[in-house]
Amino acid sequence: MDRPELFTLDDASLVIDGRRILDHVDEHLHDGVATAIAGPSGSGKSTLLRLLNRLAEPTSGRVLFRGTDVRDLDVLELRRRAVLVPQRATPLTEDVAAEVRVAAPHLTDADVRSLLTRVALDPDEVLGRTPSSLSGGELQRLCLARALAVGPEVLLLDEPTSALDPRSADAVDAVIRSLVASGLAVVLVSHDVARAGRVADDVRVLHEGRVTARGAAGSLDLEHELMSPPADGHVHDTDDPRAHGTAHLPHGHLDSTRTTDTPEQP
Amino acid sequence: MTQIPSWTAVAVSVLLVLVAVAIASWQRLGISREIVVAAVRALVQLVAIGAVLAWLFAHAGIAGALAWIFAMTFVAANESRRRGRGIPRAYAAALVGIVVGTASTLGVLVLGGVISTEPQVLIPIGGMVVSGAMQASSLTLTSLRRSAVENRSAIEAALSLGLPAPQAFAREMRTAVRTALVPTVDSTRVVGLISLPGTMTGLIIAGVDPLQAIRYQIIVMYMLLAAWAVSALVTARAAQGSLFDDAQRLVPIAA
Numbered sequence: 242m243d244r245p246e247l248f249t250l251d252d253a254s255l256v257i258d259g260r261r262i263l264d265h266v267d268e269h270l271h272d273g274v275a276t277a278i279a280g281p282s283g284s285g286k287s288t289l290l291r292l293l294n295r296l297a298e299p300t301s302g303r304v305l306f307r308g309t310d311v312r313d314l315d316v317l318e319l320r321r322r323a324v325l326v327p328q329r330a331t332p333l334t335e336d337v338a339a340e341v342r343v344a345a346p347h348l349t350d351a352d353v354r355s356l357l358t359r360v361a362l363d364p365d366e367v368l369g370r371t372p373s374s375l376s377g378g379e380l381q382r383l384c385l386a387r388a389l390a391v392g393p394e395v396l397l398l399d400e401p402t403s404a405l406d407p408r409s410a411d412a413v414d415a416v417i418r419s420l421v422a423s424g425l426a427v428v429l430v431s432h433d434v435a436r437a438g439r440v441a442d443d444v445r446v447l448h449e450g451r452v453t454a455r456g457a458a459g460s461l462d463l464e465h466e467l468m469s470p471p472a473d474g475h476v477h478d479t480d481d482p483r484a485h486g487t488a489h490l491p492h493g494h495l496d497s498t499r500t501t502d503t504p505e506q507p
Numbered sequence: 508m509t510q511i512p513s514w515t516a517v518a519v520s521v522l523l524v525l526v527a528v529a530i531a532s533w534q535r536l537g538i539s540r541e542i543v544v545a546a547v548r549a550l551v552q553l554v555a556i557g558a559v560l561a562w563l564f565a566h567a568g569i570a571g572a573l574a575w576i577f578a579m580t581f582v583a584a585n586e587s588r589r590r591g592r593g594i595p596r597a598y599a600a601a602l603v604g605i606v607v608g609t610a611s612t613l614g615v616l617v618l619g620g621v622i623s624t625e626p627q628v629l630i631p632i633g634g635m636v637v638s639g640a641m642q643a644s645s646l647t648l649t650s651l652r653r654s655a656v657e658n659r660s661a662i663e664a665a666l667s668l669g670l671p672a673p674q675a676f677a678r679e680m681r682t683a684v685r686t687a688l689v690p691t692v693d694s695t696r697v698v699g700l701i702s703l704p705g706t707m708t709g710l711i712i713a714g715v716d717p718l719q720a721i722r723y724q725i726i727v728m729y730m731l732l733a734a735w736a737v738s739a740l741v742t743a744r745a746a747q748g749s750l751f752d753d754a755q756r757l758v759p760i761a762a
Contacts, residue, residue, distance in 0.1 A: 296667065318669070327664050397667075
């Protein structure tokens with residue numbers, strides 16, 4: 242991968258109330274592509290996303306944005322450069338145009354219309370309505386427009402389609418693809434490996450706070466990786482103190498294809 | 508002045524407690540004992556406070572009266588903080604709100620020459636102000652706490668757009684202060700129609716002409732509006748400072 246590095250997770254761990262949510266994560270996420278973090282619920286993937294815009298702080302280790310420790314950046318600037326769109330599409334205003342302007346108050350009407358068009362919403366159809374009157378898929382795309390209005394370098398999307406029916410989800414995915422095609426980097430979190438593989442260029446599989454597989458989307462064993470629990474002998478038990486600290490496996494080992502085939506339904 | 512009841516009169520009024528106890532035991536309400544305890548407590552507490560006030564009025568002077576009021580703000584803040592359980596430093600937020608609300612309101616009254624500075628005026632008026640400020644502070648903390656828990660996803664959505672905490676939390680702040688002001692605005696609106704409030708009632712019983720008594724009541728109502736508003740706003744601002752950390756994150760709210 243010769244694209245510049247966007248985010249670097251440097252041995253990042255996060256422990257909350259004695260529970261290890263993320264366990265020594267070393268990752269490099271690249272610019273100009275869509276990277277999916279896939280994994281079952283509880284695997285720590287949303288938390289990983291929140292490390293990237295400092296909604297969460299690693300207990301140990303570092304998170305770098307374009308080579309700079311995120312703690313050395315102004316947090317508001319970081320969040321404007323790396324805008325996170327939460328899982329629940331939550332309107333913050335009572336009006337579609339106001340919603341787009343919520344963090345970019347100086348946008349002209351033309352800017353607002355162009356942003357709506359960019360997320361495949363028809364300005365003539367949605368302007369003047371309240372965000373809560375939109376369908377789930379439309380609201381999710383409005384949230385994308387609201388995020389784009391800030392002018393980010395990367396969008397962090399937490400389960401952008403999990404609450405949507407398949408057709409609405411496809412529409413949102415199409416918008417995400419078009420944004421990536423226009424040069425925007427995207428990091429998205431998903432429990433749906435098939436969908437993640439379709440929308441992302443690059444996939445990381447997260448299990449119990451550890452990246453257990455990584456690769457280009459569409460690689461055949463990807464679905465298998467996600468659906469399988471970590472291989473025998475690599476099982477990471479969050480309740481087992483011996484599993485923490487120095488006992489974790491080297492990365493090269495974790496990257497290798499695994500052969501267990503017990504399916505785990507998310 | 509009209510005649511003030513003697514201790515003999517008070518003794519006769521004990522019959523009224525017996526009426527309440529009789530009803531409770533006749534209807535087997537199971538609270539006879541509680542009624543007696545409450546009545547005794549009321550007697551002891553009021554005798555004690557009467558004695559304290561008599562001493563204060565005779566000896567305290569302005570400085571003593573202000574010290575008394577200041578001490579009351581700490582008691583009030585301690586009461587208020589329970590409403591903000593889970594909000595870090597809720598006690599400090601309540602205290603600063605109550606102190607600023609009380610000081611600013613009393614300051615206007617005293618410096619404007621609206622009320623006299625004798626302890627027998629300052630202490631009861633100060634008590635009303637502190638009590639109002641405390642209720643405003645409690646309601647504010649209750650509302651902020653609820654908002655911070657229920658609206659977390661919306662607040663984090665706003666923070667995630669790079670909005671600073673005061674902007675991301677602006678709706679919750681407005682709601683909290685507005686909610687805190689509703690009771691006093693309501694009671695101000697209907698004053699005199701539904702109940703005759705304490706200040707004028709007391710003055711009228713003591714023999715003051717009603718048209719003079721209401722002047723005091725008007726001042727009291729207006730002073731409470733200010734005390735509630737200032738206290739709610741300052742408490743909300745202080746609590747907001749504790750609800751977000753240096754990295755503009757909404758802190759976890761303990762149950």
